[in-house]
Amino acid sequence: MTPTNYELVVDCCLLAGRLMMESGAETYRAEDTMDRMAISQQLTESQSFVMPTGIIFSGNKTLPTKLVRINNRSTD
Structure with missing residues (x-):
């Protein structure tokens, strides 16, 4: 996987997780969705950590880790 493709996949996973958290999803659902998206793109060693205020x-293990902050949240 090229670095550009890796970045695109990671950005898409983070976007999905952020949208879910902003819409009131549980943290485990956001983590599961992000991991499934990564596996579908051959990133079988992905790791996600979701908190109500941010996602890592x-x-x-060798390419950069990214963080996104969750500013707006709602509870469903």
């Missing part, structure tokens, strides 16, 4: 995501 890594596609594998």
Whole structure:
């Protein structure tokens, strides 16, 4: 996987997780969705950590980890 493709996959996973958290989803559902999205793109060693205020995501052990902050949240 090229670095550009890796970045696109990670950005898509983070976007999905952020949208879910902003819409009131449970943290485990956001983590599960992000992991499933990564696996579908051959990132089988992905790790996600979702909190109500932020998401940390890594596609594998050697490439960069990214963080996104959750500013607006709602509870469903």
